[in-house]
Amino acid sequence: MAFPTHLSADTAHNGHVVGELHESRPPRSPSAVSWGAIAAGAAAAAALSLILLILGVGLGLSSVSPWANAGVTAATLGVSTIVWLTVTQLLASAMGGYLAGRLRTKWVDTQADEVYFRDTAHGFLAWAVASLATAALLTSVIGSIVGGGVQAGATVAGGATVAATTTATGISQNEEGGSMAYFVDTLFRRDAGVVSASTAAPGDTASSYLDNERELAEIGRILMFHQLSEPLPEDDVRHVGQLVAQRTGLSQADAEKRVTDTYARAQSQVREAETDARAVADAARKASSTAALWLFVSLLIGAFCASLAATFGGRQRDA
Template sequence: MATTRTAPVDPLEYSDGLSDAYADSPRSSTCAVSWGAIAAGAAAGASLSLILLILGVGLGLSSVSPWAREGVSAASFGVSTIVWLTLTQLLSSAMGGYLAGRLRTKWMDTDPDEVYFRDTAHGFLAWAVASLATAALLTSAIGSVLSGGVQAGAAVVEGVASSATVAAGGIVAAGPMSSMERGPMAYFVDSLFRRSAGVESAQTSERTMATMANEAAEVGRIFTNVSRSEPLPPEDIQYVGQLVAKRTGMSQHDAEKRVTDIYARAQARLNDAEVAARSSADKARKASAYAALWTFVSLLSGAFVASLAATYGGRQRDA
């Protein structure tokens, strides 16, 4: 029986045949994601976003002034900030998405619908990477450059807020301290012991400064011990009236009347300060909520613009 002998297969020819087969296969030469194009678009978008943010901080600080009737108003500053952030997001996202679509590898033998989807995905991925990179930069050392001006402006606001807070809950400190060092409540305590011009008190001349300071501190504690919604108890009025009468030479009746009047003025001032502090806190809460919502809108718009720009760049690449 005759046998047929097969010729040995050359390994080089076999490998060349496999290479040709894989080269002819559209699946092997097509990559769904071009990470190089995405990284390039994200880098360009993040850089442009950072530059525009720094420019916005410079323009914003140049338009704000701590002096009254100078610079833009708070409402105008808030609106301009929202507009600038939205514009920054749109421009940087459009550039990043366009570059991601334009620089990608051209897909051969791919359905047009699939190409459109991949271009959109490339733009979205470029926007996502750029947003994460920008967020990382803003929380690093570069963020201190942007927050420096904000801290300078916040120092003025912090001074006003601290004054309102002290006025709302100021307590006269014990010890020989001046009225400026004891807080806003000390003004009303000092008003209790104020004498008319030309009137001297023998008792006062015999007292030491430490004793006078201790009495003032005691009156301050009496004033702050009572709730602002309640009147001063009669026994406290009588006791404080005795101290005022000894220090000023007034009669007990007039001294008690002064105590009642000054206590009412102090409570009214503290109530006004508390209302102002609550109003400022409520405005800050609303401003933070609006800022978060508008930031969400601007980021969402940036994602859409980046995806759209990537499809435009992809069509130009394939043209």
């Protein structure tokens, strides 16, 4: 019985025949995403971005002076900060994208258009990972920029109440140095040569001191109740005027006029403080909005530079 001299690939158990069969198959192409290269590029971009940000903070602080007419202005500092953020994104993202494209594996039997797309994607992914890592490290900075507008709005909404409450409670918390204590003291100022209508006896010094303290506390409660946000009622003006007249020797009409004028001055001070608070809050809101917009632009520039640099790195890798 004759046996066949040629063995097919399906029935052959010889190692040489099977080896030749495997060698004839095309090699398996590598994965389209090289995560190792992306991680390396992202790490380099995040590190360079952190170094440049620290350098920018140092240069910015060194250019600011507490003395008048010294150092850079606020507008110059703002422009330089925007330019430095843009430069930081450009350099760091370009380096990260270039490394991601240069370190990725070589794709075999892949069309040129597909290689270009993959390199661009590698650069973009490296930029995205680096941006997320930088944001995680600088959470407080990003939060202060985004939350600045919300805090400014809250300051505008509660500026009047805070200013009035702080000014009014100053007399009860610190009679010697409170802002309202000054206005209360002006109510009881005596003109030179005027004798008080009620002069205490020499033995009643302690009793007179306690009466004065009670009067000051009473006036403080009256002003705190109205919080300088509304006109002082006529009965309160008359009552405070009586206390002022007893201690200063003024007539009732002059004492009431002094009370009205002093209260108007206090109201004017509170309104000025409220106006200043609103101006500061509005400036903070505008600065927060501008910073957020320019940060968005700088991140877009970084994404573009990373994607473009990855294509150059990929070309040099395949050359």
